[in-house]
Amino acid sequence: MNDMRKIERDVDMNDVKISAKGVQVYYGTTHAIKDVDVLIQDKTVTAFIGPSGCGKSTFLRCLNRMNDTIDICRVTGDIRIDGDDIYDKRVDPVQLRAKVGMVFQKPNPFPKSIYDNVAYGPRIHGMAKNKADLDEIVERALRRGAIWDEVKDRLDAPGTGLSGGQQQRLCIARAVATEPEVLLMDEPCSALDPIATGQVEELIDELRNDYSVVIVTHSMQQAARVSQKTAFFHLGNLVEYGETGQIFTNPQDPRTESYISGKIG
Amino acid sequence: MPLSWIVLTVLAIAAAGYVLGRGRALQSAGGDSRKLHSLPSYYGTNVAMKVIVPSLLILLVWLLVQPIVVSRAVVANVPENVVASGSSMGLFMSDVRRVADGLDAAVAQGSLTRKEAFDIRTEFTNVTQRINEAGVALGSAVTPETLRAAQEFRTLNRIGSIAMSVVVALAALGGIAFGLRESVAGFRARNVVEGGVRLLLIGAASIAILTTVGIVLSLIFNTIEFFRIYPAADFFLSLTWQPSFGGGSSLGIWPLLWGTLYISLIALAVAVPIGLFAAIYLSEYASKPVRAIAKPALEILAGIPTIVYGLFALLTVGPILMVVFGDDGVGWMRSATSVMTAGLVMGIMLIPFVSSLSDDIINSVPQAMRDGSYGLGATKSETIRQVILPAALPGIVGAILLAASRAIGETMIVVLGAGAAARLSLNPFEAMTTITAKIVSQLTGDSDFNSPEALVAFALGMTLFVITLGLNVFALYIVRKYREQYE
Ligand SMILES: Nc1ncnc2c1ncn2[C@@H]1O[C@H](COP(=O)(O)OP(=O)(O)O)[C@@H](O)[C@H]1O
Ligand SMILES: [Mg+2]
Numbered sequence: 086m087n088d089m090r091k092i093e094r095d096v097d098m099n100d101v102k103i104s105a106k107g108v109q110v111y112y113g114t115t116h117a118i119k120d121v122d123v124l125i126q127d128k129t130v131t132a133f134i135g136p137s138g139c140g141k142s143t144f145l146r147c148l149n150r151m152n153d154t155i156d157i158c159r160v161t162g163d164i165r166i167d168g169d170d171i172y173d174k175r176v177d178p179v180q181l182r183a184k185v186g187m188v189f190q191k192p193n194p195f196p197k198s199i200y201d202n203v204a205y206g207p208r209i210h211g212m213a214k215n216k217a218d219l220d221e222i223v224e225r226a227l228r229r230g231a232i233w234d235e236v237k238d239r240l241d242a243p244g245t246g247l248s249g250g251q252q253q254r255l256c257i258a259r260a261v262a263t264e265p266e267v268l269l270m271d272e273p274c275s276a277l278d279p280i281a282t283g284q285v286e287e288l289i290d291e292l293r294n295d296y297s298v299v300i301v302t303h304s305m306q307q308a309a310r311v312s313q314k315t316a317f318f319h320l321g322n323l324v325e326y327g328e329t330g331q332i333f334t335n336p337q338d339p340r341t342e343s344y345i346s347g348k349i350g
Numbered sequence: 351m352p353l354s355w356i357v358l359t360v361l362a363i364a365a366a367g368y369v370l371g372r373g374r375a376l377q378s379a380g381g382d383s384r385k386l387h388s389l390p391s392y393y394g395t396n397v398a399m400k401v402i403v404p405s406l407l408i409l410l411v412w413l414l415v416q417p418i419v420v421s422r423a424v425v426a427n428v429p430e431n432v433v434a435s436g437s438s439m440g441l442f443m444s445d446v447r448r449v450a451d452g453l454d455a456a457v458a459q460g461s462l463t464r465k466e467a468f469d470i471r472t473e474f475t476n477v478t479q480r481i482n483e484a485g486v487a488l489g490s491a492v493t494p495e496t497l498r499a500a501q502e503f504r505t506l507n508r509i510g511s512i513a514m515s516v517v518v519a520l521a522a523l524g525g526i527a528f529g530l531r532e533s534v535a536g537f538r539a540r541n542v543v544e545g546g547v548r549l550l551l552i553g554a555a556s557i558a559i560l561t562t563v564g565i566v567l568s569l570i571f572n573t574i575e576f577f578r579i580y581p582a583a584d585f586f587l588s589l590t591w592q593p594s595f596g597g598g599s600s601l602g603i604w605p606l607l608w609g610t611l612y613i614s615l616i617a618l619a620v621a622v623p624i625g626l627f628a629a630i631y632l633s634e635y636a637s638k639p640v641r642a643i644a645k646p647a648l649e650i651l652a653g654i655p656t657i658v659y660g661l662f663a664l665l666t667v668g669p670i671l672m673v674v675f676g677d678d679g680v681g682w683m684r685s686a687t688s689v690m691t692a693g694l695v696m697g698i699m700l701i702p703f704v705s706s707l708s709d710d711i712i713n714s715v716p717q718a719m720r721d722g723s724y725g726l727g728a729t730k731s732e733t734i735r736q737v738i739l740p741a742a743l744p745g746i747v748g749a750i751l752l753a754a755s756r757a758i759g760e761t762m763i764v765v766l767g768a769g770a771a772a773r774l775s776l777n778p779f780e781a782m783t784t785i786t787a788k789i790v791s792q793l794t795g796d797s798d799f800n801s802p803e804a805l806v807a808f809a810l811g812m813t814l815f816v817i818t819l820g821l822n823v824f825a826l827y828i829v830r831k832y833r834e835q836y837e
Contacts, residue, residue: 154724156637183727193718196741205736206726256722263726 102127102267102297103148108162110143110152117143119321121162125314130289130298132308132329135318136344141301144318145269148299149185150178166267183210186260190272192252194244194259199236202244202255203227206263222262229295230258231288250281257288268292270300274307286311305345309333317341356409356515360522364401367526371397371533379535388540396539397529399546405521412514420506424499432495442496449492449500450507452481459484472497569815572808580802585809591772593792593803601806603813605772609782610814613693613768614757616778620697621757622750625704632705633712634734645709652702656762663695663767675779683779685769690778692767696760700753707752711745712738744829751825755818761786785810 103125110118118140125131133141143152150171152158164171171181183206194202203223206212213219223240227233232254236247244255253273260268270289274282289311292298302308308315309329316326317338325332325341336342372394379385386393421443433442453470456462461484462470470477477492492500533539577585580601588602628648632641668686675683675690683690715738723733739746761784769781770791792807799805 149725151721151725154720179727179729181727182725187721187725189718189721189725191718193716193722195719195722195737205723205728209726209728209732209736259722259726 100127101125102129102166103299104163104165104168105147106163108144108147108160108164110140110147110161111159112143112155113157117321118147121323123316123323123326125297125299127297128293128295129314130293130300130312131314131316132312133299133301133316133318134303134305134308134344135324137303139318140321141318142271145271145299145301148267148269149182149187151182151187153178183263184265185267185269186263186265188253188256188260188268188270188273191276192249192256194247194252194255196243196245198241199227199244199247199255200240203259203262205259210263212263226258226262227255229261229292230254231284231291232258248281250277250284253277253281253285254288257285257292261292266296268296268298270298272301272303275303282307305333317344319344353413356518357406359519360402360405360409363522363526364398367397367401367529368394370526371529374530375533375535375537375539378533386535387538388543392539392543393533393537395543395546396537397526397533399543400529400532401522401525403546404525405518408521409514409518412510412517416507416510416514420503420510423506424503427502428495428499432493442499445488445490445496446499446503448486448488449477449481449496450503452484452486452488453500453504455486456480456484468501470497566815569808569812572805573812575800576802576805576809580806585806589774591788593806599803601802603785603810605774606783606785606788606810607813608774609689609764609768609772610758610784610786612689612778612782613696613764613784614754616690616693617696617700617757617760618750618754620694621700621704621753624697625701625749625753626708626746628701628705629708629712630734633709634730634738645706648702648705650702651699652706654699656699656760657766659695659699660762660766663691663763667691667695668767671779682777685781687767687769687781688779689768689782692764693778695767696757696763699760699763700756703753703756704749707749708742708746711742711749714745715741747828748825751821755821758814758818758821759786760784761790765790785814 101124103123105121105123105125108118108121109116121144133145135141146152147160147164148166148171150160152160160172166185170176195205197205200223203226204213204219207219207222213222224233224237227236232251235251236242236255244252247255253276257268257270257273273289274285277285286307289298289300293313300308300312312329314327315329315332317324317332317336317340319340325336325338327337332341333345336345372390375386375393376383376390383390424446425439425443428439428442433439453462453467457464457467462480470480472492472494477497478488481488481492585601585603587604588600589604590600590602591605593599593601632645632648636644664686668688668691671688671691671694672683672686673679675681677684719737719741720733723737728736764784764787768783768787770783770787771781772788773780773782775782789807789810792804792810
């Protein structure tokens with residue numbers, strides 16, 4: 086499996102973007118995340134892997150406080166982005182989410198035109214002074230989402246009319262349009278065919294130049310292909326976290342090893 | 351033999367057929383039900399079906415046809431001159447039927463024997479009195495011709511119903527014999543029963559559709575009848591509504607149509623914002639326990655009979671409005687019944703229609719849409735305004751149009767709350783009336799049913815029907831156009 090990522094990567098190992106300490110998440114009485122500590126680096130793709138139900142999505146959703154929208158969900162612990170506690174009372178979760186973009190498992194474009202989909206975030210955050218400004222933001226986001234060439238002639242067409250892979254790249258462009266610093270992706274390719282998956286993976290690799298990307302994935306090949314760091318979750322615990330190459334070639338924990346070799350599903 | 355006995359006999363034969371058919375099929379398979387094509391009960395059902403369906407169909411057709419045939423036969427034997435001038439064959443025949451019913455009733459009560467009833471003569475007995483004693487009221491004294499025709503009517507009906515019993519029984523027996531012959535192991539009883547079920551369902555659907563068609567046709571024919579005696583141009587173009595039952599009425603639809611639209615508009619102006627906002631609160635903001643109480647509470651409003659709303663309009667809302675807008679206040683309102691009174695109350699009645707449907711529709715917008723919007727840093731109300739409402743719009747439009755057709759068709763609130771004056775006015779505090787309220791008042795007077803003043807009710811009903819149909823078609827068009835764009 087390690088031969089899949091032969092390309093050497095120049096990882097900038099220095100700055101920590103997100104630091105989480107002692108994070109616990111409860112859904113009512115279910116203890117979904119148990120005392121997780123993790124440091125996520127800037128300009129890096131970090132993959133979360135693990136069997137389903139182990140809490141990958143839950144932990145990811147802590148990072149932009151999406152769990153606040155679930156009534157029964159309770160988060161404790163300390164999560165900082167650039168050293169600022171995001172669960173501080175003074176932090177507005179709505180503002181935070183503009184800074185920490187999110188892409189979901191199923192492409193979920195709004196029932197609006199392609200243009201309006203991308204312009205949605207910039208409009209609500211007042212990022213454009215005028216129409217020309219907004220046009221520019223939209224174009225830049227669509228270029229970053231690697232979908233500009235495919236849609237530039239039909240920006241007024243509904244976003245829901247695109248193919249699955251195009252929709253997902255549109256959603257990435259939409260998330261990028263608010264100029265986030267961190268991009269969270271929850272199984273962004275699980276609803277896509279292999280070709281669309283390839284396009285999105287290529288895009289993720291490019292996004293690493295500007296953002297800290299955290300991606301949840303079911304596919305270990307995908308984690309190996311796109312990430313520099315990998316975290317393995319099991320039953321709500323963070324079992325092992327380290328260099329992707331390290332995790333896949335030389336796992337320290339027996340649970341990681343059996344998951345990677347296909348014994349825990 | 352009374353009808354219920356015939357039906358019971360058929361059912362008894364069918365039940366016997368079920369048991370026999372099941373047994374015969376099992377027997378033909380040597381008692382091993384696995385060798386049968388279908389489960390044993392299907393063979394029984396098949397036989398029961400073969401008994402019930404043809405015999406009850408015959409019964410039904412017979413019941414419909416016999417009165418027509420008998421009447422024809424009796425009419426053919428009545429001499430021309432018995433029908434007095436100024437009367438008609440129809441009136442004569444209805445007398446004949448009454449007398450026949452009266453004789454039957456007398457026999458049933460035992461005041462006459464069957465033979466006496468048959469031999470009775472106006473010359474010897476006071477037939478009119480005997481029949482009145484039996485509890486059937488007669489308008490005029492029985493003449494010999496009427497009595498003769500009535501006797502013939504009774505005889506023919508008796509023969510008819512005996513023949514009917516025999517034919518139906520024969521059909522049932524034929525059915526059982528045919529069904530039993532089929533009940534052998536290889537017969538595909540299950541498929542036949544499946545076909546029967548299908549026919550039953552098709553029958554139910556066609557009855558629903560045919561009834562609708564029938565209603566529409568009767569509307570159309572009566573409307574045509576109306577336009578034959580009253581000029582259509584006057585109906586559609588005249589601006590006055592002044593029925594006078596002595597004739598010479600002016601039956602222009604505009605005052606009524608205006609009243610209908612004006613009241614509906616006010617009702618929608620009340621119901622749509624309140625209902626929609628209530629729906630948004632319930633589906634997006636309310637906590638689970640609040641929702642569990644508030645939603646049913648709102649829906650109770652839909653269960654209140656409209657007459658109660660009417661009383662509320664008349665006794666509560668009207669007087670309150672009078673205090674503010676009446677002569678002691680602004681002076682715009684002369685009586686408690688007005689367009690505003692009825693419109694406000696009707697609006698309250700419509701709130702649950704709008705809110706309940708909109709709530710369901712908003713709830714059915716996928717959670718992924720909300721997540722997407724929250725994930726971009728949108729607030730709740732931004733998400734609702736820019737993502738959820740546009741996605742739910744077709745359904746909401748449907749809910750609003752449904753409420754609109756309820757408003758247009760509402761009667762009781764208008765009768766009590768809006769007054770009865772047909773008037774074209776812009777002042778919402780004046781009394782006006784609507785199409786439905788006028789339909790009621792045109793048909794409840796004792797006018798001749800063939801006068802334009804009564805028949806106009808059908809033309810009004812037809813207009814109402816066309817309006818609501820148009821609304822529904824329009825709603826479908828909007829919904830479809832929207833779907834095309836976003837799916
Ligand atoms: N909205 C929720 N309400 C209650 N329990 C939840 C909810 N979301 C997730 N869980 C529970 O939390 C645990 C972790 O779920 P999740 O984070 O979705 O796992 P993963 O993404 O790794 O498959 C599971 O046991 C799941 O049942
Ligand atoms: Mg998940």
